[in-house]
Amino acid sequence: MKEMVFTVSGMDCATCAAQIESKLKSLKGVHTASVNFGSERLRLEYAPETIDPETALRALNKLGYEAQPVGAPPQRDRAWWTRPKLILLVLCGLLTAVGFALELAGAGEWWVKGTYGLAVLVGGYYPVLSGWRGLRSLSPNIQTLLVAAAGGAIALDLWEEAAILVFIFSLGEVLEAYAVDKARGAIRALIALVPKEARVRRGDEELVLLVEEIQIGDVVIVRPGEKIAMDGVVIGGRSAIDQAAITGESIPVTKGEGDEVYAGTINERGALDIEVTKLAADTTLAQIIHSVEEAQERKTRYQRFGDRFARIYTPAMFVLAILLATVPALVFGEAFAPWFYRGLVVLVVSCSCGLVLSVPVSVVTAIGRAARMGVLIKGGVYLEAAARVDVLVVDKTGTLTLGKPEVTDIIPVGSLSPEEILSLAAAIEKRSEHPLADAVLRKAAKEGVEVPEPKDFESYPGEGASARVGSGTYRIGTLRLLSRLGIASDPAAAQIERLENDGKTVLLLADRDSLLGMIAVADRLRPEAPEAMRAIKSVGVGRIVMLTGDNEGTARAIALAAGIDEYWAGLLPADKVEAVRDLKRGGSKVAMIGDGINDAPALAEADVGIAMGVAGTDVALESADAALMSDDLSKIPFLLRLSRRAMNNIQQNFAASLLIVAFLVPAALFGWVGLVDGLLINESAALIVIANGLRLLRVT
Structure with a gap:
């Protein structure tokens, strides 16, 4: 199997994407065809010995869409007066106006009907093409409904209404395409950042x-x-x-x-x-663009419901219109023309562009806006999950703090000097990857202390490490490690408590039998952390919980300085995962923010895992549900605020679209609306829904 990715132009709604997928999947040799409406991308997996990409693209062209391989030279934008759809729209409008003027002037019937008929032919060219293809492939679309309604109006000798119908529909499609293009603009802006x-x-x-x-x-x-x-x-x-x-x-x-x-x-x-x-193809920006383009495929519940609804809704409206047009006349002996007209109105008002576009436009706009602000959201499903978060779990080291701890105190307990304590500690930490180990090594380098080569290094995750240095075996780590190994720390208990209450982490150095000394390390709180925590609470997060493997005293000091009321200290990596599970068991929707690598298990366990400062970090970009490209905690309230507004926006759009459908279809059934006013209400509602989605471009 081979795979190619194409840019597709001409899609106006998610139904277009479904139509393309259905057509291409029916071709022999095509294994998968996945169309992303938001990014206008087609991913085609095919058997090269059976079919070539050109054959698939020809089938695409027959549906009325154009495609070119990703990376091909971009087509030059046409001036508006050279775009076929706009030209035909303007001609349709002019001809409709001329027909109306002729009618007012009392011109002959055939002149009036001929002008209106020409307007229908000109304005209906693209809808007829698309509608016929949908009907031929047994997947009737919105254009199919429109064409049937316009044809029916002509059959009833309503030439003026047919022309106005086609003009309003074509105008609505052009405006909707413009609005959708505006939503895609954030993705295009990212692509435009890359020099050629x-x-x-x-x-x-x-x-x-x-x-x-x-x-x-x-x-x-x-x-x-x-x-x-x-x-x-x-x-x-x-x-x-x-x-x-x-x-x-x-x-x-x-x-x-x-x-x-x-x-x-x-x-x-x-x-x-x-x-x-x-x-x-592997740069950080390329990965961001790829993630944003693919994000639409991870759909919210509303998108999945909308997709299922659209598959049933359009055929159902066709059946309803046919029954309404025929049953009263055939079964009850009613006059045919009035009920046929009502059936046409049902077709027109059921062209639910607003319903089809209500969710995708909001999702694409929100994800694109987030990417422009340095926040990567990996899909609509995570946007939805972030909107429901009521508990935020925050890792301490490297998230709340700068992640660059410094040695502040070296205190011997026995006969060793501070230089000897530092030399032995640095020798053990030479093989460790913990941030505190880096602090010890930096201090040794700064002081010019000789660091021997360790042997038989052994790590105790979350507790410390041991190694043989010279003729002796030494351990460095937490109070818990020494207690587990049976090494007493009572002589230094008061000093340990004092250092921890000052917000410092204490590393204890010991040989096989006794405590030799202490090294205190401090990590500074991020300057923006207190304000970020206040902003997170103001967004609506009820609890912020800090998790750390550090001691109780240090955890308390950092939490107090950051404005966090709740902290869980002394946790091993496995304990952090269990802590997230406990919060979820209580019914909370949990988001966790960490460095994306060390906290990966806990991030994966959370409803939304947010990796921080991942610019240039491939692993975190791939594994996180959401990611902050910089080490900036102020992006967290922005992410939560955007997700909440996006979901409110989606709910508003979805509810408004369903209400419009729920009003218009019965109104058409009872004859309360006609062809033109029904279509005007429908198209206006669609544009309002799209405009509402575009408001997310202003969220800061």
Whole structure:
């Protein structure tokens, strides 16, 4: 099997996507055809020995849609007066107006009918094509309903109504397409961030290459004011980089040698030499774009219900209209024309564009808006889950705190000097990956202390580690570790309590039998943490729970400084998972935010796992339900606020669309509305629903 991805143009609603899927899946050799209405992408999996992509695209063209492979040169935007649909719409409107003028002037009947008929032919060209294809493939669509209604109006000699009907419907489709395109604009804006080419130094020459031709290890030269084309590491120069496109940060970040930079960001001042670390298809921005494009496929409950409803609704309306038009005349001897007219009205008012578009437009708009703000939401289902969160679980180290702890105190308990304590501790921590180990190693390097090579290293997850250094075996870790190993810490109990009450984490160093010394480490609270916690509570989250493997005293001090009332201390990684489960068992909807790697099990257990600061981190980008591209806690209230507004918006749209259908269909059955006013109400309702969804572009 081979797979290709195409960009599809011409889709106006999710029904179009379903129609394309149905047609392509019927072709021999096509294994899967998945259409994403929000991103206008078609993913085609096919057997190359049976069918080629061109055959599939020809079938697509016959349905009235155009497609081209992703990565192909973009088609130039046409001026509005050269777009066929708009040209025909304008002609239809003019002809309808001329017909109306002729009618008022008392012109001959055939002149009037001929003008209206020409308006119907011109304006109905695209609806007829689409409606006929839907009928031929046994999947009648909204256009099929419209064409049947217009044809029926002509059969009843209602030429004026038929022309107005076609014009209003075509105008509504154009306006709806514009609104949907506006919703997709956030995704397109992300794609537009990526430069198509870059200046590359290879050997002694500089080349301008397409980004697809640039290899890992190449050196890209970026001048002031230019966009960075590839992810990489700065190997020369220093500059301020505007990273708003990736992280949502409003203030440029200074970058120098050894710092990571990302494709799509802007070099503001100095010239930079950047060594490429990822291919164009694998950059952080490429992953963001891919995730946003695929997000629509993970649907909310409303989307899934809407899809099921649409599959039943359109055929049911066809049957209802036919029964209404025929049964009274055939069974009860009623006059045929009035009931046939009512049947046509049922067809018209059941063209439920508002219902079809109400959810997708809101989801696409919200996810696109979030991406522009540096927040990645992996699907509508997670947008919905985030809206229902009432408990937020926060990891301490690296989330509430900066994640860069520093050694503040080295206190011997026995005969060893502070330098010897630090040397032994650094030797053990040499093999550890814990943030506290980094703090000890940085302190040893700063003090110029010699660090011996450890042997027989052993880690105790969540508690500490041990190793053989020289002729002795030493352990460093928590009070719990020493207690489990039977090593007394009573002589230092008062000092340990004092340090912990100061918000410090105490690492205890011991040999096989006794405590040798203590190293106190402190990690600073993020400056924005207290305000972020207040904002999270104001959004409607009832409980914020801090989880940490740290001691009670340190946990209490950090929680107090951050404005968090509830904390669970002394937890092992498995305990954090169990803590999330306990909260869920109580009926809470739980979101957890952590670093995306160390807290992966607990993040996976939460209803919504939010990884923090994942720019450039492939694992976190792939595994999280939602992700903050920067280390900025203020994005959490934005995410919760956006998700709540999005779901309120979806509920409003869905309820309004169902109410319109619930009103118009009975009104048509009882003859309370006619063809033109019924269609006007229907199309106006659809545009209001779409406009309501687009309000999410303003959420901050």
